[in-house]
Amino acid sequence: DLLGKFTPITAGFKLDLSELSKRGLDWDDYIPDDLNKIWLNNFEVIKKLGQVKFKRAVVPVDAVNLDIETIEMADASQSLACSSVYVRFKRKSGEFSCQLIFSRSKIIPKNMTIPRAELFAALLNATTGHVVYTALREYIKTRIHLTDSQIVLFWINNTTSQMKQWVRNRVIEINRLTSRENWFYIETANMMADLGTRKGAEIVDISANSSWCNGLDWAKTDKECFPIRSVNDIKLTI
Numbered sequence: 665d666l667l668g669k670f671t672p673i674t675a676g677f678k679l680d681l682s683e684l685s686k687r688g689l690d691w692d693d694y695i696p697d698d699l700n701k702i703w704l705n706n707f708e709v710i711k712k713l714g715q716v717k718f719k720r721a722v723v724p725v726d727a728v729n730l731d732i733e734t735i736e737m738a739d740a741s742q743s744l745a746c747s748s749v750y751v752r753f754k755r756k757s758g759e760f761s762c763q764l765i766f767s768r769s770k771i772i773p774k775n776m777t778i779p780r781a782e783l784f785a786a787l788l789n790a791t792t793g794h795v796v797y798t799a800l801r802e803y804i805k806t807r808i809h810l811t812d813s814q815i816v817l818f819w820i821n822n823t824t825s826q827m828k829q830w831v832r833n834r835v836i837e838i839n840r841l842t843s844r845e846n847w848f849y850i851e852t853a854n855m856m857a858d859l860g861t862r863k864g865a866e867i868v869d870i871s872a873n874s875s876w877c878n879g880l881d882w883a884k885t886d887k888e889c890f891p892i893r894s895v896n897d898i899k900l901t902i
Contacts, residue, residue, distance in 0.1 A: 668748070668767030669718055672865035672876060675744050675769035677706055679863060682771055709867070718872050724761040727753040732803045734796060735762070735883055737810035737850070738789035739857040742778065745770045745785035746860025747792040750879050751800075760886075762879035768792050769860050780830070782813035785857075786820065787834050790841040808887070809842055810850045812858075814898055817849045821895045848892035856880060 665674060680702055687696060695703050723730065731754065738747035748767040752760045770788055772781045789809055797804055811817055819827065819835050821844050827835065852858055859865055859876055870876045882891055 667765070668769075669764065669877070670713055670716075670870060671746060671748070671767040671769050672860040672870055673709065673713070673867070675746060675860045676863035676865065678769065678771055679743060680706060712867055716867060716871065718877065719763070722751050722753075722761075722763045722765055724753055724755055726756045727761070728756060729754070730803050731805045732800060733760070733887075734793065734804055734807045735810065735879070736789055736793035736796075736807060737855060737857045738785040738792070739812055739852070739855050739861050740772060740778070740781040740785035741861040742776075742781065743772055743863075744861045745772055745781065745788050746857045747785065747788040748857045748860070748876075749793055749796045750856070750883060751796075752883070760884045762883040764877050764879070766792060766796050767857075767860070779813060779815045782811060782816045783819060783831060783834050786811050786813075786816050787838055790838045794841045806887075807842075807846055808890075808892070809847045810855065810892065811847065812850055812852045812855045814849055817847055817895050817898070820844050820847050845894075848890075848894055849898060850890075850892045854880060854882060854891050856883075 665671070680699070684695070684699065733752040735750040735752065736747070738745060746767070746769045749765055750762050751765045752762050754760055768788060772784060776784065789811070793807065793809065797807065819831060820838055822835070856875060856879060859869060868874065882889065
């Protein structure tokens with residue numbers, strides 16, 4: 665799954681594989697009884713994934729031109745981080761197309777706080793988006809990066825306050841790969857990458873007609889209508 669079409673499902677496999685590795689098993693050892701049912705189900709899902717079909721073309725037939733706008737986002741839970749990159753093309757109707765082009769997931773290191781997990785996801789957002797930008801640089805005209813953590817948004821935009829080294833190192837890397845003015849806050853309900861941050865996604869959730877593959881309705885409107893806020897739009901309380 666080189667493009668990450670199955671990421672919400674394979675992310676769950678990563679958690680199960682991680683649990684197996686913690687048991688210190690050898691290659692020839694049987695899967696422990698308490699995990700046997702989980703892996704039988706995983707293998708059944710893998711068989712079914714082989715029958716799933718996707719639309720490979722990302723340029724709609726009624727595209728005005730080949731100018732690309734990307735929506736790059738990432739989300740995190742206590743266990744998983746998921747990043748997804750969507751490409752948009754202006755259509756002759758005035759609306760926009762939206763389609764997933766690349767996605768990745770990573771397991772969150774143990775005992776990490778939620779704000780740090782969200783920063784971990786933001787770095788995954790930056791590196792995943794950079795892969796797409798490197799491949800399609802001549803076509804990409806605008807990019808936006810989305811996080812559902814206001815703390816992370818302020819970390820990325822911080823230029824005055826001293827930060828702890830772990831946070832500072834990741835903020836530096838994020839700003840190396842992206843422009844801080846392209847980062848925005850979005851609520852979790854509108855965060856498409858949220859699907860890959862928890863186990864339980866089903867095949868219907870990642871099918872060719874799903875929101876995972878085609879984005880939510882807001883992603884097909886003008887940018888001015890996006891449910892996003894910049895760091896300057898967010899007012900800090902006392």
